[in-house]
Amino acid sequence: MNDWPLWEIFVRSQQGLAHRHVGSLHAPDAHMALYHARDIYTRRSEGVSLWVVPSVQIVASQPGDKAEMFEPARSKIYRHPTFFAVPEGLKHL
Incomplete structure (x- = not known):
């Protein structure tokens, strides 16, 4: 088992849209890593x-x-919303 590669595990929850890192495990291949991660x-x-x-x-x-x-x-200030002027009277942005 010490020779098995280390796998990083990511889970997407029922309420989430993104996968989140939950831990690591050792497994001989990707297929077994997937089953061990599930368990x-x-x-x-x-x-x-x-x-x-x-x-x-x-x-x-x-x-x-x-x-x-x-x-x-x-140095790329245009990426920040403060770079743009907001027109008068605009209620929802």
Whole structure:
């Protein structure tokens, strides 16, 4: 079992539209990971969809890269609603 790959598990709840990360597990292949995820993370029928993703396939930024990664967004003020003028008399936006 120590040689089995690690899988990240995402569940979409009955009330939700997005999948949420709920945990990890070891399984020999994607098919078994899906069945183990069902048994472990949806015991009370709270899920309507499962994703299993090999952990080695997930690429993430590091907290130390925050400035390099997110600083360019600050120069794009047009992405913020405060950049646009709201016409007088507009009641619902």
